[in-house]
């Protein structure tokens with residue numbers, strides 16, 4: 553049986569979920585944000601120690617300004633409201649992505665939540681915001697050059713965002729598309745991939761249990777036999 557140390561999820565399908573119900577896309581995102589809590593608590597039940605969630609990509613800036621503002625406000629709201637829940641459940645908060653571009657209010661909310669949850673030992677939850685894998689790798693290489701360190705696999709790995717979370721074992725993408733969209737390309741080099749048609753706001757504990765059960769039975773070879 554495989555261990556599942558690090559799960560990463562591309563939370564796709566909020567817009568289509570809303571459209572199917574003749575609701576505004578923003579309602580889909582709002583419901584999508586609510587799914588995060590349930591999934592995080594399920595990960596704790598399953599003994600998964602690291603969870604990375606793709607919330608806003610470096611490519612999402614090409615969406616209409618109204619939707620970008622809504623998503624970033626939702627992220628701000630989410631981060632401001634999670635302190636009690638995360639502390640109660642031993643969740644350590646992290647981010648992946650270039651957060652230097654955000655306004656001071658969001659940056660402060662992020663560093664506050666990181667600080668007050670830093671001793672959480674049940675689950676490390678990283679929200680990937682303004683995240684792109686290629687950008688993350690380029691920033692890691694720039695850090696190495698600045699530190700005058702050799703550019704090799706080990707050093708790049710150690711200078712990615714939240715490197716303590718390690719390689720990704722399983723990537724789930726909801727919403728039916730079958731691509732990685734610039735997500736965890738380095739850490740997920742040997743990740744198992746699961747694509748489900750379920751739209752993110754409908755994703756639930758039962759489906760996650762099933763996916764994890766199937767994952768545990770896979771013979772992972774990592775290039776060996």
Ligand code: FPP
Nearest residue numbers: 563564565566567568581584585607627630
């Ligand atoms: C995809 O839906 C989802 C996103 C763009 C980001 C994920 C965002 C959330 C789960 C809600 C926000 C949560 C936080 C904490 C910011 P889509 O709009 O691409 O859906 P579609 O493909 O059906 O249009």
